[in-house]
Amino acid sequence: xxxxxxxxxxxxxxxxxxxxxxLEALRRGRSGLKANDFDRAxxxxxxxxxxxxxxxxxxxxxxxxxxxxxxxxxVGLGQDGFKESVSKAKAKYGAQRIAVLxxxxxxxxxxxxxxxxxRDAQGNLPRDLHYRHAQxxxxxxxxxxxxxxxxxxxxxxxxxxxxxxxxxxxxARYIEAGIIDAAVVGGVDSLCLTTMHGFxxxxxxxxxxxxxxxxxxxxxxxxxxxxxxxxxKIGASSIALLGYxxxxxxxxxxxxxxxxxxxxxxxQQALTRAGLAPGEIDYVNAHGTATPANxxxxxxxxxxxxxKRVPVSSTxxxxxxxxxxxxxxxxxxxxxxLEHGLLPATVNSSAIEPGLESMVLLENRAAPVRRALSNSFxxxxxxxxxxxxx
Amino acid sequence: xxxxxxxxxxxxxxxxAISLLPPAERRRCAPSVAWALAVAQEAVASAGLDAGAxxxxxxxxxxxxxxxxxxxxxxxxxxxxxSPTDFHNSVHxxxxxxxxxxxxxxxxxxxxxxxxxxxxxxxLEAACQIAIEKRPVLLMAVDLPYPPxxxxxxxxxxxxxxxxxLEPGTGLEISLEGSEPTPPPIGDFQGNASAACLxxxxxxxxxxxxxxxxxxxxxxxxVRKI
Numbered sequence: 040x041x042x043x044x045x046x047x048x049x050x051x052x053x054x055x056x057x058x059x060x061x062l063e064a065l066r067r068g069r070s071g072l073k074a075n076d077f078d079r080a081x082x083x084x085x086x087x088x089x090x091x092x093x094x095x096x097x098x099x100x101x102x103x104x105x106x107x108x109x110x111x112x113x114v115g116l117g118q119d120g121f122k123e124s125v126s127k128a129k130a131k132y133g134a135q136r137i138a139v140l141x142x143x144x145x146x147x148x149x150x151x152x153x154x155x156x157x158r159d160a161q162g163n164l165p166r167d168l169h170y171r172h173a174q175x176x177x178x179x180x181x182x183x184x185x186x187x188x189x190x191x192x193x194x195x196x197x198x199x200x201x202x203x204x205x206x207x208x209x210x211a212r213y214i215e216a217g218i219i220d221a222a223v224v225g226g227v228d229s230l231c232l233t234t235m236h237g238f239x240x241x242x243x244x245x246x247x248x249x250x251x252x253x254x255x256x257x258x259x260x261x262x263x264x265x266x267x268x269x270x271x272k273i274g275a276s277s278i279a280l281l282g283y284x285x286x287x288x289x290x291x292x293x294x295x296x297x298x299x300x301x302x303x304x305x306x307q308q309a310l311t312r313a314g315l316a317p318g319e320i321d322y323v324n325a326h327g328t329a330t331p332a333n334x335x336x337x338x339x340x341x342x343x344x345x346x347k348r349v350p351v352s353s354t355x356x357x358x359x360x361x362x363x364x365x366x367x368x369x370x371x372x373x374x375x376x377l378e379h380g381l382l383p384a385t386v387n388s389s390a391i392e393p394g395l396e397s398m399v400l401l402e403n404r405a406a407p408v409r410r411a412l413s414n415s416f417x418x419x420x421x422x423x424x425x426x427x428x429x
Numbered sequence: 430x431x432x433x434x435x436x437x438x439x440x441x442x443x444x445x446a447i448s449l450l451p452p453a454e455r456r457r458c459a460p461s462v463a464w465a466l467a468v469a470q471e472a473v474a475s476a477g478l479d480a481g482a483x484x485x486x487x488x489x490x491x492x493x494x495x496x497x498x499x500x501x502x503x504x505x506x507x508x509x510x511x512s513p514t515d516f517h518n519s520v521h522x523x524x525x526x527x528x529x530x531x532x533x534x535x536x537x538x539x540x541x542x543x544x545x546x547x548x549x550x551x552x553l554e555a556a557c558q559i560a561i562e563k564r565p566v567l568l569m570a571v572d573l574p575y576p577p578x579x580x581x582x583x584x585x586x587x588x589x590x591x592x593x594x595l596e597p598g599t600g601l602e603i604s605l606e607g608s609e610p611t612p613p614p615i616g617d618f619q620g621n622a623s624a625a626c627l628x629x630x631x632x633x634x635x636x637x638x639x640x641x642x643x644x645x646x647x648x649x650x651x652v653r654k655i
Contacts (some may be wrong), residue, residue, distance in 0.1 A: 079509075081508075081509055135605070135648075144520065144521075148497070148501075151497070151501055151579075152501050152504050152505070154501075155501040155502060155504065155505040156505045158505075158578060162577065162578050163578050163581075164578045164579070164581075164582065168582050170579070170582035170583050171544065171582075171583070174491075174497075175490070175491050175542070175544055175583075176491055176492065176521060176542035177490075177491075177542045177543050177544040177546075177547075177646070180543070180646075181544065181646065184646070184647070190647060190648065191648075192550070192553055192605065192645060192646070192648060193543060193546075193646045193647070194541050194542065194543040194546070194547075194550040194553075194554075194646070195541065195542045195543065196539060196540070196541055197520070197521035197522065197540050197541070197542055198520070198521065198522040198525075198538075198539055198540050199520040199521075199522060205539055209539070209554060209557070211561075212554075212557040212558060212560075212561045212562070213553075213557050215557075215561050216556075216557045216560045216561055218553070218557065218605065232504045232509060233500055233501075233504065233511070233516070233519065236503075236504060236509050236510070236511050236516075237500070237511055237513070237516030237517075237519070238516070240510065240511050240512065240513040240516055241513045241516065241517070285484075285537035285538075285539070286535050286536070286537055287485075287525070287526070287529035287534060287535050287536060287537065287538050288529065288535070289529040289530055289532075289533055289534055289535050290530065291530070292454075292457075292517045292518070292523070292526050292527070292530075293513075293517040300535065301535055304535055417520070417522070418517055418520045418522070418526065419520055419522040419523060419525060419526025419527075419529075420526055420529055420530075421522050421525070421526065421538065421539075
């Protein structure tokens with residue numbers, strides 16, 4: 040495929056607002072996880088929370104979009120001069136030629152969850168639910184589209200935890216097909232009760248900070264994040280999307296294929312589109328959720344494709360698993376790796392499970408990174424791998 | 430009906446049986462998934478293509494209302510204990526997940542939402558996949574009525590499920606042109622975003638060239654049948 044330039048990007052996670060905060064935390068090996076104190080805090084869990092959203096309501100013309108997820112989006116858009124970069128692209132191409140493609144798994148459902156506690160005697164929900172502008176999956180994309188005054192095609196991609204990786208693949212196709220010249224891609228997912236209690240019901244949530252690939256890992260820690268990137272045919276930055284791969288497990292709704300069959304297919308496709316051999320990848324940011332099944336299956340797929348010589352880490356111990364935002368957050372970890380020669384550690388993990396054979400980094404490593412691959416896998420067996428280069 | 434030969438008379442239809450799925454998955458999947466797979470299976474059979482060769486695009490203007498209602502009801506109780514099956518069925522890509530299992534297909538799949546523009550969003554994604562990756566695409570769209578108490582906040586009068594198999598050289602050209610969407614040819618599908626497919630289906634059902642315009646979040650997707 041023709042490389043797609045990544046001309047601006049920003050991430051807001053539990054590590055802080057903007058990419059400098061993320062880089063600093065990665066350098067210091069400082070996790071953003073804390074003991075769960077969200078809402079009624081029923082679950083013994085650790086969370087990756089973005090501070091200050093409770094005090095940042097959305098006002099003005101877009102006030103009806105006010106909900107935790109859109110607040111997080113608004114904070115995210117305000118970092119790293121991202122809006123200014125979009126304005127420049129708008130002047131260059133026109134608002135109608137820039138798409139908005141965002142991933143989310145739960146959008147603003149928290150507002151509906153809380154509204155169910157306020158049902159009246161007849162079971163009616165409060166009138167100010169604002170279903171369309173909060174809970175609906177398109178709410179996040181509609182909000183960002185209007186906040187940035189963009190008029191190109193807009194849609195939400197919601198394929199669970201691969202959502203905001205797949206936005207890069209769709210953007211690449213739309214630009215190649217000539218439908219648009221540029222796209223704002225990314226994803227936003229925020230803490231809510233559905234995912235916290237849902238993953239817990241499947242016994243996938245750890246009661247301690249998540250430890251990807253560790254022998255003693257007990258599951259995931261859920262986080263929230265907003266991440267955005269501006270992609271175009273030719274951009275100012277040297278970072279580019281070189282390849283993408285998308286596949287299905289065709290195995291089970293909530294358990295990965297034990298040999299990582301679909302994951303292998305997605306990674307192989309991404310390398311083929313990039314025209315690269317496995318040995319040309321300098322760093323892999325694994326999906327690495329820290330559930331026993333995911334890490335084992337992903338390790339099988341990684342070893343089959345890369346052998347044991349490519350450095351791999353999962354950064355979910357830093358941010359938590361940000362679900363529908365994980366794809367963009369970890370793409371941005373790869374951008375930082377490419378720009379700063381930093382291969383981040385798998386923080387919180389100390390002893391890799393015997394039998395896992397990938398070269399999992401337990402300490403930060405400084406080395407030039409010219410090509411990085413990021414994996415994102417989701418429920419329903421939805422897999423996406425991205426290859427970025429500098 | 431779409432060609433104008435018969436009248437539109439809505440009637441209640443039972444949940445379809447999905448021969449594609451193993452018994453456990455058949456029981457577990459939500460009504461929206463059952464409908465998506467029923468129409469998909471029919472479309473793929475009539476196209477005479479191998480299911481494994483098709484990448485899949487699923488669209489709906491939101492998640493399954495029954496599941497959202499059950500999850501939120503459970504979460505409002507002090508124990509907040511949700512059904513693990515409801516939770517894994519709540520992902521927007523549940524239909525593509527079940528499809529991949531039933532059809533034994535490891536092909537790429539995606540699930541999109543653009544509120545009232547959802548069907549056009551799916552068509553745009555499918556068209557770009559066909560143009561760039563030169564492979565056939567199975568497009569499925571489903572919207573079903575919401576249960577109370579959600580129904581007043583998203584009124585959907587009738588359910589609708591549709592599947593199309595689109596191949597390179599299908600004879601449809603799309604572009605982002607025009608301003609007014611084509612009005613629906615039949616029935617009152619008020620609030621049902623998937624019903625945006627009806628002008629296109631009517632054009633396909635009738636002989637000759639046609640031009641339809643479908644809503645796409647502030648834009649219009651023009652489809653020319655040649």
